[in-house]
Structure formats: C-alpha cells, structure tokens
Amino acid sequence: MLAGISGNLFLLRKMTPDDEKTSRKFDDIESLNRRAADMIAQLMAFARKGVVQMxxxxxxxxxxxxxxxxxxxxxxxxxxxxxxxxxxxxxxxxxxxxxxxxxxxxxxxxxxxxxxxxxxxxxxxxxxxxxxxxxxxxxxxxxxxxxxxxxxxxxxxxxxxxxxxxxxxxxxxxxxxxxxxxxxxxxxxxxxxxxxxxxxxxxxxxxxxxxxxxxxLQHATLHSSAAAPAQPETGGGETILLADDEEPVRHAVAEVLESFGYRVLQACDGLQAIEIFSRHYKEIDLLILDVVMPHYGGPLLAGKLREIVPNIPVLYATGYDRTHLLEQEAGKKSHVLTKPLDFHAMNRVIRSLLN
Known part of the structure; x- marks a missing residue:
C-alpha cells in the first residue's frame, strides 16, 4: 500500500503547480509515508522478516x-x-x-x-x-x-x-x-x-x-558517499517489463516510469510476465520484478526469463530482507531496491543497469 501511495504522491507532485504551501503539504505526506514504512520495517524486524540494512x-x-x-x-x-x-x-x-x-x-x-x-x-x-x-x-x-x-x-x-x-x-x-x-x-x-x-x-x-x-566496536573506516545528482537523466524510450501482483502499486510505478521516458509492459504475476516476455523479448530492455507474487516470484521468474535472454538486466523490488537475494544475485546484472521505492533512486539504478 505504501508503495502505491508513494507512487501516486510522486505523480501528483509533478502534476501540481510548484508553490510553497502545496510543497509543504507534499513534504508532510512524504514524511508520514516514510515514518509508516519505518514502523512496518521495525515490526518486521521484530518478526525477523524485515529489511535490516547493516x-x-x-x-x-x-x-x-x-x-x-x-x-x-x-x-x-x-x-x-x-x-x-x-x-x-x-x-x-x-x-x-x-x-x-x-x-x-x-x-x-x-x-x-x-x-x-x-x-x-x-x-x-x-x-x-x-x-x-x-x-x-x-x-x-x-x-x-x-x-x-x-x-x-x-x-x-x-x-x-x-x-x-x-x-x-x-x-x-x-x-x-x-x-x-x-x-x-x-x-x-x-x-x-x-x-x-x-x-x-x-x-x-x-x-x-x-x-x-x-x-x-568495528575497525572499519567510514567513507562519505558522493551526493547523488538532483536530476537523474531520463529514459530514451527503452522498454521495461514490470511485474507486480498489486494492481494499484503496478499502475502507479508504471506511470512514474512513463513520466521518466520509458515504455512499460505490465504483468500481474509470473505467468503473465512469461507470456509477455515470450512475445516481446526482442524489444524488452529491462525487468522490474516484485520479489513475492503468485506463479513465480521475482528470483524464480528472472531465472526463467534469463533462459530466453541470459543477460537481461533485472531490478527487484521487495519489502523484506534483501540480504539473501543480494547473495543469490551476486555477479549478475541486477539490483535490489526496498519498498516503498525512492523513484529518483530507482531511475538512477535503471540508467546504471541499462548503460
């Protein structure tokens, strides 16, 4: 739900005239959305299913x-x-x-x-x-x-x-x-x-x-990461296959991707994703897959689609601990993002995978 809220909020901000009062309201909603995501992460961490970013x-x-x-x-x-x-x-x-x-x-x-x-x-x-x-x-x-x-x-x-x-x-x-x-x-x-x-x-x-x-205590040295660009480059008409079983989330993310300049094909589960990919694999440049969904979750689905195109880039989206998936995908052309998505960060990852 939070992923759908953040997607629609991102789109509303882009569609609304930029004035200080409205911008503050959007900032408040985004802050509440992040707090709700943090609260869920804490509850899931207590249940030992959460995203723990050490x-x-x-x-x-x-x-x-x-x-x-x-x-x-x-x-x-x-x-x-x-x-x-x-x-x-x-x-x-x-x-x-x-x-x-x-x-x-x-x-x-x-x-x-x-x-x-x-x-x-x-x-x-x-x-x-x-x-x-x-x-x-x-x-x-x-x-x-x-x-x-x-x-x-x-x-x-x-x-x-x-x-x-x-x-x-x-x-x-x-x-x-x-x-x-x-x-x-x-x-x-x-x-x-x-x-x-x-x-x-x-x-x-x-x-x-x-x-x-x-x-x-650790002996590690902290490294300050370079600031990310405020305005990441946009897409150039590349085709993305987006698979997510939550319809409101899928539609919101697809619309955000289209606003960045991508063409989006949508699948509601793993089976439909396989069907669409089988027909359009020559034109699909990247996959965005929900990790947990009916009829083949993200990792299993990626394995089947890579049988057709071995080097297809994959971006996974998950609300769970991504450690195991990162280990499983080591050495492959893939990346894992945590829900709710930061869409500018997502676009930077997409550009990196495509380039």
Missing part, C-alpha cells in the same frame, strides 16, 4: 542526531544529559532505523517512569566497554572484544525485582491500563539481538533504572 556507522554522531528527535517527547521539567566519551571512536555495524527506535523506546520508558518524581532526570552516555570475566560469564556467547556501551538511566520509580526478569516478554508492561502495549522493550530486545548486541537492566524501586546496550 552498515558501518559512527554511533556517537548517530546518538546526537537521534536525541534531537527523542527530546521532542521529553517534557522541559525533566533534566536530560548526553555525554559521548571520545567522539569519533565508536564505529559499529548497525541499522540506523532500528537503533533510532531502540533509543526512542528506552527514552520514552524513562520519561514515563518519572511521573510524580521531584527533580526528574534522564542521563544518557556513550562509552567504551572492555568486557571482564564476570560480563563474559553473565552473557553466554559474548565476545571478548571492545564494545560501545549506550547507558540510559533515570531516577524514576524503578522496577521491582520480581518483575525485572519479565520486562522483555512480549505484552508484559508495568504501566497502567491503556498506557502501554507491552511491546516496547520486547522490540528493543529483538532489535539489539539483530545487531548481535547485548542488553543489561539494573533497577531498584524508588531509585530508578539503568539500561545498558553493548555493541561490538
């Missing part, structure tokens, strides 16, 4: 940016501090979307625990941690390597010892009825695990809670 990142820089968003939900009467030891030295391999949600959930929980507390306070610190023997004994499978430790503490109500072991259980909550779903900390736990990280909770009723997150 890359080298500076956790210190990320913490400063993430806190800007989190501070919006923290009342002014709560003292909040962030301390980053040795900025620039905390390189980890992580997914920024997941880690943003982890920090938001933990900071929101700390905020809720401060209700009715005099001089409420939340402290967040990023520091280096070198595991000792006790840590390695407490965390089976932990590696004896330097870690980045994110610590979030509050002076709130605290958590009783008899419930502390349950805080990561799905649907368990210490909040009053209607104030919590019981999914926040269980999602945090799942996301930390997806980063091969560790989590500790210390709490004492009447004194507050401290949560520590540990991520293995």
């Amino acid at each position: 890359k080298a990142m500076d956790l210190g820089q990320f913490a400063h940016e993430a806190v800007k968003l989190a501070r919006v939900g923290i009342p002014e009467n709560i003292t909040f501090t962030l301390k980053v030891d040795a900025p620039g030295s905390f390189i980890i391999k992580g997914d920024a979307t997941q880690l943003q949600q982890v920090l938001l959930n933990l900071l929101n929980n700390a905020r809720d625990a401060l209700k009715g507390i005099e001089q409420p306070r939340i402290d967040m610190r990023l520091s280096r941690y070198d595991p000792d023997s006790q840590f390695l004994e407490n965390h089976v499978g932990a590696h004896n390597h330097p870690h980045a430790c994110i610590s979030i503490s509050d002076n709130g109500t605290g958590i009783p010892a008899d419930t502390l072991k349950q805080v990561f259980d799905p649907f368990f909550t210490t909040k009053e009825v209607g104030k919590g779903t019981g999914l926040g900390l269980s999602m945090v736990y799942g996301m930390v695990q997806s980063h091969h990280g560790l989590i500790d909770v210390k709490s004492q009723p009447g004194y507050g809670t401290e949560i520590n997150l540990y991520f293995t």
Whole structure:
C-alpha cells in the first residue's frame, strides 16, 4: 500500500503547480509515508522478516542526531544529559532505523517512569566497554572484544525485582491500563539481538533504572558517499517489463516510469510476465520484478526469463530482507531496491543497469 501511495504522491507532485504551501503539504505526506514504512520495517524486524540494512556507522554522531528527535517527547521539567566519551571512536555495524527506535523506546520508558518524581532526570552516555570475566560469564556467547556501551538511566520509580526478569516478554508492561502495549522493550530486545548486541537492566524501586546496550566496536573506516545528482537523466524510450501482483502499486510505478521516458509492459504475476516476455523479448530492455507474487516470484521468474535472454538486466523490488537475494544475485546484472521505492533512486539504478 505504501508503495502505491508513494507512487501516486510522486505523480501528483509533478502534476501540481510548484508553490510553497502545496510543497509543504507534499513534504508532510512524504514524511508520514516514510515514518509508516519505518514502523512496518521495525515490526518486521521484530518478526525477523524485515529489511535490516547493516552498515558501518559512527554511533556517537548517530546518538546526537537521534536525541534531537527523542527530546521532542521529553517534557522541559525533566533534566536530560548526553555525554559521548571520545567522539569519533565508536564505529559499529548497525541499522540506523532500528537503533533510532531502540533509543526512542528506552527514552520514552524513562520519561514515563518519572511521573510524580521531584527533580526528574534522564542521563544518557556513550562509552567504551572492555568486557571482564564476570560480563563474559553473565552473557553466554559474548565476545571478548571492545564494545560501545549506550547507558540510559533515570531516577524514576524503578522496577521491582520480581518483575525485572519479565520486562522483555512480549505484552508484559508495568504501566497502567491503556498506557502501554507491552511491546516496547520486547522490540528493543529483538532489535539489539539483530545487531548481535547485548542488553543489561539494573533497577531498584524508588531509585530508578539503568539500561545498558553493548555493541561490538568495528575497525572499519567510514567513507562519505558522493551526493547523488538532483536530476537523474531520463529514459530514451527503452522498454521495461514490470511485474507486480498489486494492481494499484503496478499502475502507479508504471506511470512514474512513463513520466521518466520509458515504455512499460505490465504483468500481474509470473505467468503473465512469461507470456509477455515470450512475445516481446526482442524489444524488452529491462525487468522490474516484485520479489513475492503468485506463479513465480521475482528470483524464480528472472531465472526463467534469463533462459530466453541470459543477460537481461533485472531490478527487484521487495519489502523484506534483501540480504539473501543480494547473495543469490551476486555477479549478475541486477539490483535490489526496498519498498516503498525512492523513484529518483530507482531511475538512477535503471540508467546504471541499462548503460
């Protein structure tokens, strides 16, 4: 659905006269669409089916940016501090979307625990941690390597010892009825695990809670990527076979492609795609395939069409984790994009595959 919304929004923006008020409305809708996509990605990640994009990142820089968003939900009467030891030295391999949600959930929980507390306070610190023997004994499978430790503490109500072991259980909550779903900390736990990280909770009723997150430090160097061109080159009448079983999504994407200057043939599933390709393979320049659809999903369908034209370029679109597909397609003329699509990015990939 979000892919269809983003496609139609892209087209509406192109069709609408450019004025500041209208542009702001489009920006708001696009922002909400991205937030909805992020929320779905987080839920799918918790179910271990999501798109997890692990890359080298500076956790210190990320913490400063993430806190800007989190501070919006923290009342002014709560003292909040962030301390980053040795900025620039905390390189980890992580997914920024997941880690943003982890920090938001933990900071929101700390905020809720401060209700009715005099001089409420939340402290967040990023520091280096070198595991000792006790840590390695407490965390089976932990590696004896330097870690980045994110610590979030509050002076709130605290958590009783008899419930502390349950805080990561799905649907368990210490909040009053209607104030919590019981999914926040269980999602945090799942996301930390997806980063091969560790989590500790210390709490004492009447004194507050401290949560520590540990991520293995990397020796990777961050490389700044060149800025993408604002206006990618348009198509030159090339023919694209687009296969997607969601009709609104398919029509929206086809119209966007046509606005870029391509000719588009549409298929509602794998069987129709094979039928169309068999008739028009001499004129089709590129395939855009949904990874999951009836009668041959994208990878299987691509294999069958490559029996006819071995080197046909393929662009896959998916809302799931693309890691396995990237490995499967290694060395082939293909690319994988995540839904909802960024259409300018999609066009740049198309030009790259065709050129």
